[in-house]
Amino acid sequence: MERSVLDSLGVEIIGVMSPVSICMLLVVLLVSTVSPSASDSAAAAASATTAATLVYDESPSDPPGRRLAGALLNAAAFVALVAAATTLLVVLYYYRFTGFLRNYVRFSAFFVLASMGGSILLSLLRAAGFPLDAFSALVLLLNLSAVGVPAVLSPAVPVLLRQAYLVALAVIVAAWFARLPEWTTWTLLLALALYDLAAVLCPGGPLRVLVELASSRDEELPALVYESRPASASVSHAVAALGTVELQPVEPAPPNPTMSNRNVDPDRTIVEISSLEEETSPLVPNEPSSSGSSDARQRDIAAEREREREGERNQDPSSSSSLLAPALESDAFDTSRGIRLGLGDFVFYSVLVGRAAMYDLMTVYACYLAIISGLGCTLILLSVCRHALPALPISITLGVGFYFLTRLLLEPFVVGASTSLVMF
Amino acid sequence: MTVAAGLGYVLISLGPALSLFVSVIAKKPFLILTLLASMLFWLISLIVLSGAWRGFLPLKSASWWPYVILIITSVGFQEATRLIFWKLYKKLEVILDAFAEEKFRSRLSWTDKMQIALAGGLGHGVAHAVFFCLSLLTPSFGPATFFVDRCSHMPLFLVSAIISLGFMIIHTFSMVIAFNAYAEGNKLNQITIPIIHILAAVMTLINLAPGGCAIGVPLLYIIGVVVLRHCWQMVWRKLTEQGNRQRNSSNIHVS
Numbered sequence: 001m002e003r004s005v006l007d008s009l010g011v012e013i014i015g016v017m018s019p020v021s022i023c024m025l026l027v028v029l030l031v032s033t034v035s036p037s038a039s040d041s042a043a044a045a046a047s048a049t050t051a052a053t054l055v056y057d058e059s060p061s062d063p064p065g066r067r068l069a070g071a072l073l074n075a076a077a078f079v080a081l082v083a084a085a086t087t088l089l090v091v092l093y094y095y096r097f098t099g100f101l102r103n104y105v106r107f108s109a110f111f112v113l114a115s116m117g118g119s120i121l122l123s124l125l126r127a128a129g130f131p132l133d134a135f136s137a138l139v140l141l142l143n144l145s146a147v148g149v150p151a152v153l154s155p156a157v158p159v160l161l162r163q164a165y166l167v168a169l170a171v172i173v174a175a176w177f178a179r180l181p182e183w184t185t186w187t188l189l190l191a192l193a194l195y196d197l198a199a200v201l202c203p204g205g206p207l208r209v210l211v212e213l214a215s216s217r218d219e220e221l222p223a224l225v226y227e228s229r230p231a232s233a234s235v236s237h238a239v240a241a242l243g244t245v246e247l248q249p250v251e252p253a254p255p256n257p258t259m260s261n262r263n264v265d266p267d268r269t270i271v272e273i274s275s276l277e278e279e280t281s282p283l284v285p286n287e288p289s290s291s292g293s294s295d296a297r298q299r300d301i302a303a304e305r306e307r308e309r310e311g312e313r314n315q316d317p318s319s320s321s322s323l324l325a326p327a328l329e330s331d332a333f334d335t336s337r338g339i340r341l342g343l344g345d346f347v348f349y350s351v352l353v354g355r356a357a358m359y360d361l362m363t364v365y366a367c368y369l370a371i372i373s374g375l376g377c378t379l380i381l382l383s384v385c386r387h388a389l390p391a392l393p394i395s396i397t398l399g400v401g402f403y404f405l406t407r408l409l410l411e412p413f414v415v416g417a418s419t420s421l422v423m424f
Numbered sequence: 425m426t427v428a429a430g431l432g433y434v435l436i437s438l439g440p441a442l443s444l445f446v447s448v449i450a451k452k453p454f455l456i457l458t459l460l461a462s463m464l465f466w467l468i469s470l471i472v473l474s475g476a477w478r479g480f481l482p483l484k485s486a487s488w489w490p491y492v493i494l495i496i497t498s499v500g501f502q503e504a505t506r507l508i509f510w511k512l513y514k515k516l517e518v519i520l521d522a523f524a525e526e527k528f529r530s531r532l533s534w535t536d537k538m539q540i541a542l543a544g545g546l547g548h549g550v551a552h553a554v555f556f557c558l559s560l561l562t563p564s565f566g567p568a569t570f571f572v573d574r575c576s577h578m579p580l581f582l583v584s585a586i587i588s589l590g591f592m593i594i595h596t597f598s599m600v601i602a603f604n605a606y607a608e609g610n611k612l613n614q615i616t617i618p619i620i621h622i623l624a625a626v627m628t629l630i631n632l633a634p635g636g637c638a639i640g641v642p643l644l645y646i647i648g649v650v651v652l653r654h655c656w657q658m659v660w661r662k663l664t665e666q667g668n669r670q671r672n673s674s675n676i677h678v679s
Contacts, residue, residue, distance in 0.1 A: 009453065
């Protein structure tokens with residue numbers, strides 16, 4: 001079979017969409033199977049003290065006006081909290097409190113996995129009636145959480161494990177967020193989309209400042225990001241013959257994978273000289289669009305100093321290599337490190353889909369398609385704009401829009417038709 | 425009727441689509457993207473349709489002529505959407521050709537185009553199955569089942585799964601035929617596809633009559649078989665044409 005252009009186009013996009021889809025699927029499964037039971041009244045009371053319901057504790061019996069006003073207040077309070085936490089993060093990063101940030105990330109990863117993941121594990125075990133005793137469960141949980149800490153931080157861990165733990169973190173946090181009351185969830189999502197837009201694009205926005213700081217220091221962003229390693233990193237013989245396939249650039253031009261200053265033409269790939277079998281995936285700039293910056297209590301996806309990344313580049317030659325064709329050395333330095341998506345984006349996409357799952361499966365499909373298409377649009381914009389872009393606004397807006405359109409318009413139409421077995 | 429039955433219904437309606445996906449589409453990321461884009465397209469067309477019809481719902485289920493109007497308008501709109509999809513694809517094909525020239529020094533081959541058409545059609549079929557069948561299946565994972573008066577032979581879930589399987593076949597392969605017809609300018613096929621679509625949709629109207637689904641569903645499958653056969657013949661003809669052409673051109677090169 002001769003190679004066709006269809007084989008290689010869009011690998012990185014799929015590499016990002018797959019974990020997002022898996023995360024959403026897991027959250028939908030969790031939300032629909034582990035539905036709140038009587039024992040969750042304690043959890044409900046606990047959720048009443050979350051940051052998102054500080055101002056107004058919603059209950060279904062309130063009139064719509066009060067619920068809307070309360071939800072808006074909740075969302076405003078939450079966004080203010082997130083903004084404050086992000087600003088704190090930027091200040092800490094600016095004054096190079098790297099040790100503190102790194103340890104905080106370690107603590108928060110362990111905490112999320114152990115306590116929040118533990119309660120989800122508990123409800124899963126209870127729902128499935130699985131005969132596991134308390135001690136074994138505790139040991140299992142502690143071990144899993146302990147492995148998770150280096151998995152998300154250290155470069156020496158296999159990529160697949162790291163990605164799996166990042167997705168697991170996102171699933172746990174999203175499952176917790178999905179327990180928020182309904183109106184609060186929707187207004188919160190919209191408010192966070194707006195905040196993300198402002199924080200990444202406005203000149204004074206904390207995330208933009210963070211990205212610029214990180215790129216000016218030639219360092220990684222201090223945050224938990226998911227990075228898709230493209231599968232085309234299979235090193236062919238010719239490349240091995242070329243010697244090093246590290247991520248070290250030949251020229252001293254900015255080697256950092258954050259995308260702000262990448263003057264790479266994303267449509268151009270560097271193809272090895274010797275064979276046209278393997279090709280690097282075109283670089284699509286990375287996206288530190290983590291609106292998932294720290295929320296003091298809930299989301300703990302705060303900061304991370306990825307200095308290890310730099311060490312990783314030196315130590316890890318074979319993975320996600322850039323294939324340097326010597327004759328084609330140019331400024332367009334390609335790495336096939338793939339697209340990077342902040343973990344907060346995972347979380348909020350999954351929260352949206354999880355909340356849609358609480359209504360009906362049709363809304364789930366519609367919201368899934370909306371979010372995926374929003375993500376695709378964002379990625380295409382990314383390849384055009386080539387600087388940090390917020391991943392939340394387009395997807396969340398489309399998702400919320402499609403949710404309400406489906407719920408109000410599509411469902412009576414389609415259900416009425418298909419229960420009469422009239423289809424087209 | 426338990427998770428097993430629910431999963432069974434899901435697999436009845438989406439099983440062939442899943443195998444098509446795994447064998448053809450999953451290997452090429454671009455086709456996955458085409459599939460998702462096509463699903464989004466049909467979802468948007470469904471939303472627009474339902475927005476247009478919202479004021480008239482719920483239809484009186486006693487008479488059948490509102491359903492006829494519903495079906496004719498819906499199918500007409502969907503065929504118009506298919507044309508729009510084709511136009512968008514033509515624009516994309518220009519970009520893809522340029523990309524392929526740059527990297528491989530060749531253009532999109534005919535099999536590539538047909539694979540894209542297949543992915544587009546599969547997206548249409550899967551969107552239909554998901555929204556008309558799967559979204560109703562949530563109760564089937566529980567302990568009971570549901571029968572409709574008009575079709576009391578089988579549970580509603582089973583009938584709708586079978587119907588959506590038939591429609592999936594029709595949609596998938598009529599998209600392949602349609603893309604080929606638009607590309608070649610074959611007027612006959614261009615007209616045939618909307619007619620087949622309307623015919624298939626009208627067949628489901630037979631389900632409105634009591635006990636009608638025993639007739640309507642087999643007729644739907646006959647249409648599906650016709651579409652499959654037509655598509656197979658067309659593809660076979662094109663492949664042999666191409667094979668001959670390649671042989672001739674290589675002969676010319678040699679001599």
